Amino acid sequence: MSTERPRICDSRTDTDRFWALADQLQEQTVGHASDMFAFVEQASPQRLFSLLVQYRYFTACYICDIALLIARMHPGKIRSFLADILFDELGAGDHREAHPQLYDDFLGSLGIEHPAFDDMALADNVSLLERARASLIDPARSIAYGIGLRGMGGECVCQIYLARLYRHLILNPYVRARADKIDWKFWDLHVGEHDIAHREKFRKLLTDEVARMEPDAVHALEAGYRDSMKAWSAFWNNIHDEATKSEAQPPGRRAAIGHLDFGTPVTQRSDQQIAQFHLAIGVHDLMAARQFYCEVLGARQGRSTNNLIDLDFYGHHLVIHQQPRDQTIGNGAFGSAFYGETVKVPHFGINLDWDSWSALAERIQLHDYRFIDPPHIRMRDLPGEHATMFLADPSGNALEFKAFRNHDEVFAVIFSPDTKDIHGLDKLVQSARDHR
Structure with a gap:
């Protein structure tokens, strides 16, 4: 029935x-x-x-x-x-x-x-x-x-x-x-x-x-x-x-309430040097992992969806993804939904400034190396809009390289006030594609 x-x-x-x-x-x-x-x-x-x-x-x-x-x-x-x-x-x-x-x-x-x-x-x-x-x-x-x-x-x-x-x-x-x-x-x-x-x-x-x-x-x-x-x-x-509860019972666990950072953003210039490590990994239990990384290790939470959480891990960009229950951590990759795309997890890479990202895209193309996902823009008109490209090394390890429209929004859940005044991301991606 x-x-x-x-x-x-x-x-x-x-x-x-x-x-x-x-x-x-x-x-x-x-x-x-x-x-x-x-x-x-x-x-x-x-x-x-x-x-x-x-x-x-x-x-x-x-x-x-x-x-x-x-x-x-x-x-x-x-x-x-x-x-x-x-x-x-x-x-x-x-x-x-x-x-x-x-x-x-x-x-x-x-x-x-x-x-x-x-x-x-x-x-x-x-x-x-x-x-x-x-x-x-x-x-x-x-x-x-x-x-x-x-x-x-x-x-x-x-x-x-x-x-x-x-x-x-x-x-x-x-x-x-x-x-x-x-x-x-x-x-x-x-x-x-x-x-x-x-x-x-x-x-x-x-x-x-x-x-x-x-x-x-x-x-x-x-x-x-x-x-x-x-x-x-x-x-x-x-x-x-x-x-x-009785006084003999231990008190419940406490946690800090996540907050939105409304600090003044710094407008990203083409000569700004950015090199921030990025790693995406699978976890068995998303909330248990959030507690470990935030409460035990001191990471700060950024954006999140039902299946992933962005973390500011000592200034670096760590993303934990809910791994399918029928897979074992460390035993093969899986696809995770991410703002209308499916990204391969685990993967690692670097968040770069615009010029470095564009130069790297050209370098990859000059070596005639194929992309898994060619240069494109992700999360358009959302906090954290960025250019991205995916490729795999000869052993099949997935790598991703990004350049954010406003780097202050790597972990943001709302727009920084100056985001709409920062231009050039579409031109950056088009330039990377023109070198293909």
Whole structure:
């Protein structure tokens, strides 16, 4: 018997089915949240803070995720509405009113001693946030999936958990005793009419938009929403388990939250000397490898998709790829999807400046050596756009050589401000091809 889900061609029927599912999942979430947060009413100040502090890491990631989702969307009412939400999250022009800052003000007003925030994020939740972002920017995922994952997941599902948490929080004896000293502004925005109005408006706009979507887009929206619900459940379960474990149990692993580097880029000139080692390898477990390279060895994470993660490894360019489960590490190469191409892993090479890359391409061609992938441009109009060429040595080892439009974007997930002002990459590749 076939297990393939039948395709629903009636958009109205598809829309009604989706909202029926959304309502059902939200009802389940209300019950889950109510049961989970019941202990908050009698929690000690330390356990209370252990739970409350973990949400701050989502508030920081959410702003970047919404910005990335907006960047992928076409102009329309939902995109404009999400832009309004982003503006609101950022404090409507006043950084002191940005929602992450308001939440930190709330935590500070609780008057509970705690370690530095940078040392408190649960590693499992950091992985959940990073996987969600990887899915959000994955070119293989549709915009509809992203709307379900972070649009509905951020505005609708998040509000349910916060509202239920607040109901139990205000009954806690410690909180009641110092209620007049606590900064409640964050909660006023997120459990009052302000956030409810956001949720209702988003649902109405999305209903109008879904009615115009193709069935496959509605299915992608549903998939994103389901993934969001699963992630939220896991996120809060991790927090609950940590806050309620006995003192005899060891604390959960901590991890640093990845951040986007908004530093001022240096415009790349043709005489700039760049020679950066590049290595791509296969790994059995992508998240376990990320933890090892980032937390144990100190690498910094850059771009990521469902099957690969870019790492700044002491200034060099290391990429870990999820190896197919039926292959053994070190036993042959495999193809890995990469922004519309398939690249051979493992491979190694060098990121070069433009002139050196062009000279190397000419040198290879003068020796009449054949390319696996001839000089071309990859990731056009995306952060990290670059020229690339692939070839193999006589033993079959794959090598890749790159020249980035802006070398500051080797590990970036967003454009540097000056990227669009840097020209010459197309001319560089054309020049390399002319020497063939």
